[in-house]
Amino acid sequence: MIATAAAAALAIPAQADAGSTQGRNPYQPDAVCGSGYKHVNRVRLRTADVYLMRNRRKNTNCVVTLKRQDLGRPTPVTASLHRAAHGRPVLDQGGIEQGSFRYYAGPIYVRATGPMQVGGERRLESCVFWSGNTSRDVNPAKWMHCNSVSSYE
Numbered sequence: 001m002i003a004t005a006a007a008a009a010l011a012i013p014a015q016a017d018a019g020s021t022q023g024r025n026p027y028q029p030d031a032v033c034g035s036g037y038k039h040v041n042r043v044r045l046r047t048a049d050v051y052l053m054r055n056r057r058k059n060t061n062c063v064v065t066l067k068r069q070d071l072g073r074p075t076p077v078t079a080s081l082h083r084a085a086h087g088r089p090v091l092d093q094g095g096i097e098q099g100s101f102r103y104y105a106g107p108i109y110v111r112a113t114g115p116m117q118v119g120g121e122r123r124l125e126s127c128v129f130w131s132g133n134t135s136r137d138v139n140p141a142k143w144m145h146c147n148s149v150s151s152y153e
Contacts, residue, residue: 029049032064032066033109036056036058037054038054038056040053040054041143041145045134046136047134048065048068050064050079051065051066052145054147059112060111061081061128061130063080063107065079065104065132067134070136073102075135076099077098077133077134078096078131079096079131080094080097081110082094082130083110083125085125087127087144088129089129090116095108112128113148126147127147130142
């Protein structure tokens with residue numbers, strides 16, 4: 001009887017772990033963004049990591065929000081990336097992905113540097129605004145990153 005109770009006690013945690021939504025996310029930001037993307041920055045939220053990646057050859061940035069909790073279960077996740085001009089996001093140059101996802105939101109891509117038409121003026125811009133969150137980690141901030149203009153071809 002004692003051996004049976006001990007075996008039952010050992011079986012319960014194993015069953016609970018099999019349905020767990022915790023652990024390691026099987027996806028990596030460079031794999032989600034694609035070949036040639038390298039890590040530029042990361043913001044660690046309570047339940048997710050938001051990554052800014054860059055492919056110098058393609059002159060493109062990528063953002064992906066990778067969940068650290070509720071893995072495998074669809075929950076609200078957001079990833080956002082836009083070019084910047086005059087210190088503000090240019091909403092028609094970039095994008096946002098939000099919805100219920102099992103592991104991540106994104107990838108979102110935008111040109112990293114280059115000329116832009118802003119109002120009546122054409123100018124060289126190198127900055128992007130990026131952000132991400134989950135329903136448990138609402139972080140309304142957008143982070144700004146300026147790419148090296150020297151890499152612009």
